[in-house]
Amino acid sequence: MDFIPVNEPLLDGNEKKYLCECIDTGWISSEGPFVKEFEQKMSATVDRAYGIAVSNGTAALEVAVQASGIGEGDEVIMPAFTIISCAMAVTKVGAVPVLIDSDLHTWNMCVDEIEAKITPRTKAIMIVHLYGLPVEVDRVLALAKKYSLKVIEDAAEMHGQTYKGKPCGSFGDISTFSFYPNKHITTGEGGMLVTDDDELAQRCRLLRNLCFRKDVRYVHDEISDNYRFTNLQAAVGLAQLERLEEFVERKRAMGRYYTEKLRNIQGLMLPIEKMEYADNIYWVYGIVLDSEIQADNITMQKLLAKEGIGSRTFFWCMHEQPIYQKQGLFLNEAYPNAEYLARKGFYIPSGLALTEKQMDKVVTGLLKVMNSIR
Numbered sequence: 593m594d595f596i597p598v599n600e601p602l603l604d605g606n607e608k609k610y611l612c613e614c615i616d617t618g619w620i621s622s623e624g625p626f627v628k629e630f631e632q633k634m635s636a637t638v639d640r641a642y643g644i645a646v647s648n649g650t651a652a653l654e655v656a657v658q659a660s661g662i663g664e665g666d667e668v669i670m671p672a673f674t675i676i677s678c679a680m681a682v683t684k685v686g687a688v689p690v691l692i693d694s695d696l697h698t699w700n701m702c703v704d705e706i707e708a709k710i711t712p713r714t715k716a717i718m719i720v721h722l723y724g725l726p727v728e729v730d731r732v733l734a735l736a737k738k739y740s741l742k743v744i745e746d747a748a749e750m751h752g753q754t755y756k757g758k759p760c761g762s763f764g765d766i767s768t769f770s771f772y773p774n775k776h777i778t779t780g781e782g783g784m785l786v787t788d789d790d791e792l793a794q795r796c797r798l799l800r801n802l803c804f805r806k807d808v809r810y811v812h813d814e815i816s817d818n819y820r821f822t823n824l825q826a827a828v829g830l831a832q833l834e835r836l837e838e839f840v841e842r843k844r845a846m847g848r849y850y851t852e853k854l855r856n857i858q859g860l861m862l863p864i865e866k867m868e869y870a871d872n873i874y875w876v877y878g879i880v881l882d883s884e885i886q887a888d889n890i891t892m893q894k895l896l897a898k899e900g901i902g903s904r905t906f907f908w909c910m911h912e913q914p915i916y917q918k919q920g921l922f923l924n925e926a927y928p929n930a931e932y933l934a935r936k937g938f939y940i941p942s943g944l945a946l947t948e949k950q951m952d953k954v955v956t957g958l959l960k961v962m963n964s965i966r
């Protein structure tokens with residue numbers, strides 16, 4: 593039986609040509625010319641002045657938090673339901689993530705709950721757009737302005753998405769992307785920070801590269817990591833970026849196709865196709881089981897695998913992470929919607945290389961699984 597992987601990227605544009613150029617010229621490190629070109633072109637797609645490419649989206653968040661001057665004892669507001677990269681960037685500098693429950697329909701953080709969580713220690717709000725629909729940005733920006741807070745925008749899953757017609761990635765004082773292969777454009781591993789602030793951009797460049805002192809190399813006033821991005825990654829990124837619009841359209845078509853076919857299966861909450869501020873770009877095609885369905889997402893993953901279908905469970909909540917519980921963080925905190933999504937949400941194959949025939953097989957398999965558990 594052919595197994596349908598949960599993600600397969602599409603690499604049939606100029607990727608090979610640009611990679612060969614790297615090999616032919618010998619430019620394979622972060623010093624190569626494609627890196628700057630990719631930074632310029634990617635940041636331009638989201639109307640930002642500066643792009644700083646780094647080794648992955650997690651590194652981008654870490655650099656964003658550090659460059660924003662967030663440190664020991666500061667608080668950063670963020671969703672309870674997200675990838676650990678968001679919380680880790682904050683806890684690594686000794687700051688505290690302050691969590692917000694999710695909206696059960698958009699799966700993004702519930703903006704209504706933010707203001708009550710702002711304290712004198714709050715330094716920033718981290719906007720994390722999840723699964724294909726943007727957060728209600730205007731309301732977050734208004735709060736940030738009212739309380740003089742910084743905004744870090746994690747647009748890892750949002751290449752090509754807009755909020756009220758403006759690109760995601762253009763809203764934070766600093767915004768970040770990931771280019772992991774399940775993203776709309778990929779560089780294998782990779783990430784980027786984008787900003788309009790010249791000083792912040794310079795600080796990010798320093799932090800991504802071991803904080804080498806400008807005047808004397810190999811002398812360091814500060815410690816940071818090596819989060820450099822190679823010319824090889826940039827070669828792939830440039831080729832992918834040429835097709836961003838096509839890829840977004842392809843994902844939207846996939847989303848519509850799945851929704852059309854899955855609409856009549858009972859017990860599934862499907863992704864919202866349109867909000868008044870954005871159309872879904874289906875980072876992945878996520879599904880949440882209705883409460884009357886007893887099974888959880890781990891069971892679904894196993895049953896789908898038996899049908900030859902790859903799937904993944906949704907993120908696990910930050911307050912339920914064993915490492916944070918061990919550290920005494922988030923004690924007795926509960927975020928019921930986030931907990932529900934983490935247990936009942938999963939996504940089905942939705943990579944850019946997916947064919948209609950494969951999608952039909954996924955739909956048939958999912959229907960069979962749902963009939964077996966109901």
Ligand SMILES: Cc1ncc(COP(=O)(O)O)c(C=O)c1O
Nearest residue numbers: 648649650675677748770771772
């Ligand atoms: C919202 C979000 N932020 C950050 C990341 C981390 O990116 P990376 O895997 O490139 O480190 C991801 C990865 O999927 C993500 O979905």
